[in-house]
Amino acid sequence: MTASAPSPYAKQARELQRQAVLxxxxxxxxxxxYDRLLADLARAHDHLAAGRRAEAGEQLSHAQExxxxxxxxxxxxxxDGAENLQAIYTYVSSTLLRAGSTLDPALVAECTECxxxxxxxxxxxxAAGHGRG
Structure with a gap:
């Protein structure tokens, strides 16, 4: 089976996404x-639930990044709230490591809930306009 050519709109979509970020x-x-992180976690959860360890590992790795x-x-x-948020990130990071080593989708779900x-x-x-600039 040959690889299909990229969609003619794929380049446009990537450029629109780049402009949105910029x-x-x-x-x-x-x-x-956060949206990308939660999407990675949803995919990791589904891969772990289906027994696809390699695919789950890729998603968990990106989530860790x-x-x-x-x-x-x-x-x-x-x-002042940075230390509390740091504690949450530390907890999530260690829980994702455990999820990858134990292959437990419930741990990924726990991170998602956090x-x-x-x-x-x-x-x-x-939406309220905070955090501009």
């Missing part, structure tokens, strides 16, 4: 990161 407010960028980026972006000197309210809070902030 022009987004900091709060909107956080929402985009995003958690790392979110964690390193925290500025405790500028925000992160969804954070994503929603950032989405509200972005």
């Amino acid at each position: 022009t987004a407010s900091p709060a909107a960028l956080l929402v985009m990161l 995003i958690i790392g980026a979110l964690s390193t972006s925290l500025r405790p000197e500028l925000w 992160l969804e309210p954070l994503r929603d809070a950032w989405a509200e902030a972005a």
Whole structure:
């Protein structure tokens, strides 16, 4: 079977996505990161539930990268809540490592439950115009 040619719209879609990222407010960028993180976790959960370890590992690895980026972006000197958020990121990171080693989709679901309210809070902030610039 031969590989199919990319859609003529794929390049346009990538460019639109790139422009959305380049022009987004900091709060909107956080929402985009959380959206991707939650999508990775949903896929990892489904792969683990279906016994597809390699595919789950790829999703968990990418989720870990995003958690790392979110964690390193925290500025405790500028925000009192940063330490609490750091603790959540540390917990999620270690739980995702356990999920990958034990192949337990329930651990991924637990992480999703921790992160969804954070994503929603950032989405509200972005919609209210907070976090611009």
